[in-house]
Amino acid sequence: MNATGALGRYGEDLAARLLTEAGMTVLARNWRCGRTGEIDIVARDGDMVVVCEVKTRRAGQFEHPMAAITPTKAERLRRLAECWLEKSGGPPPGGVRIDLVGIVLPRRGAPRLEHARGVA
Template sequence: MRAAGNAFEQRACEELERAGLKLLARNYTTRHGELDLVMRDGGTVVFVEVRYRIRSGFGDAVMSITAAKQAKLVRTAQLWLAAHPKYAQQACRFDVVTYDGPRDSAKMEWLRNAFEAE
């Protein structure tokens, strides 16, 4: 499943770059969690979570971003900002990019500002 995750992260990165975002980091990992993509959208740092679900038996991909997952993403984003102080004063947001359905026909859904850091 990791190979599929990597493929969809790459796909999302390319789509977001076409939309004008610039890649800052990929797969930033700490003991608290991982940031799939860290991008810049103008003056805003964007932390992007990429999700793929082939079947919706447990809900679609966006439903897998639970409150606990959000908390991990926020904590990991704080650590990334601490490690990259030149971005620490910029606006930030959390986007979620989802793909649902069979791999070849999965359509991208981009949820800008999908949740707020508490």
């Protein structure tokens, strides 16, 4: 695994822990749907399924991770959510929500995590 892959995996580990601590149950990680792409984390929040995109950045590099959901990315996440529902037996009673966990890793100190619900 290269440095970018390791950074992404570390961020996904932090995000999964954050979601679990918030009372969610992680159902899948790095779930793929053919050529459509990959869902970083699929979780259950009560009777709702949550498709969670995780973006990890080092402090001072590139854009802030919370700016990562472009209209194109949001549409891809919606298609991935549809694929998940199709393969897992249909929509849950509470529906589906798309969330983003943005993580900034400072040069020193603890990572900063931000969880935005319903971003797309």
